[in-house]
Amino acid sequence: MQIAIGLYPGLTLLDAIGPYQVLSQVPGNELIVCAERTGRLTDDNGLIHFDIEHTFADAPRPDLLLVPGGFISRKLARDRDPIVDWIAEAHPHTTYTTSVCTGSLLLGAAGLLEGLDATTHWSAYDELATYGARPTEKRVVQQGRIWTAAGVSAGIDLALTLLAEIYGPEMSQAVQLGIEYDPQPPFDAGSPSKAPADVLELVRAVSAEKEAAILGQ
């Protein structure tokens, strides 16, 4: 099976690398990391640069398509960035079309989420609804062959759930053990309903600031 992970400048790195680490452990697949252009592509912190070898044109019909999120994906979705066209053209032929975090806004802009349950980063539920989706707080939302994951780190759970669906529980467990994914965060604050109220307010304010700065560019 061909797996294509579509990137863009300004992505949030863990959104892509979490599922990449999981999906790349399965032997026998072709995994393509692609973007609109080859060459240098920088993350949302401006600190890590990829040297991209493949364009979207190299993966027009992947079996599994995955797009990460990032603060800029709201803007890319509104402006119908070329990644949106890639998704729209590839989707009729995929077995699974998937997103992590605000990557679901790109699926939405491609017209894929109309009338479906879907998820995204918790700060973007309202934006997701503008694409006709019904935002849900589940970590991984499966609607036929369209799967969306919650924010950033949820891509790891998405990818392990995909492996269980495609290959069965043993493959998913084997990869989970291989990446020693036995999560033990020091706090239980990873969702809006679990975090202390003041922490939620703080993160909401910082997120809104970052988003405004990027959308104002």
Place this chain on the structure above:
Amino acid sequence: MQIAIGLYPGLTLLDAIGPYQVLSQVPGNELIVCAERTGRLTDDNGLIHFDIEHTFADAPRPDLLLVPGGFISRKLARDRDPIVDWIAEAHPHTTYTTSVCTGSLLLGAAGLLEGLDATTHWSAYDELATYGARPTEKRVVQQGRIWTAAGVSAGIDLALTLLAEIYGPEMSQAVQLGIEYDPQPPFDAGSPSKAPADVLELVRAVSAEKEAAILGQ
């Protein structure tokens, strides 16, 4: 504070990107991603290429030093790769010297783990012991200012634990919420003691094969 994440060709990507995503969310720090050489650096799958801007010489005295693991790190540790010298020379001046997965073998080769509790990927406990460390199965092991994390995904927990130590619980919780780290893997198979026996045997065999192929290079 200056944070330096030291990379090398053949690293396992999530080892580095998990903690990178956490540590980069804290405002006001300088975060440097460095390697022996600038330019192209490829991960252990041969599929993702970084364009590296900084060498170890650009970060001789970071406050927080972090090294990821990878199958090749066993070889780098035995051959005393330049990253080992960087660690050995920087460590006397750091506030925290830290590793993810088999990155701890590089700390070991730098002479840092003699007589200390430490951890690594579960498949490398024996190798870790050859550097005088006492391997433990804990997810994050703190010994003074030397902190080691278990395999691959444990770097996320390491980094969140570091934030709690350095900045207090609110910062750690805020970043956890920001990356929506509310883990929900479909199975509970992420450590040798939790995975089914046949899955453990399978992964052990695949790991040994991969390691042999790399050490034979």
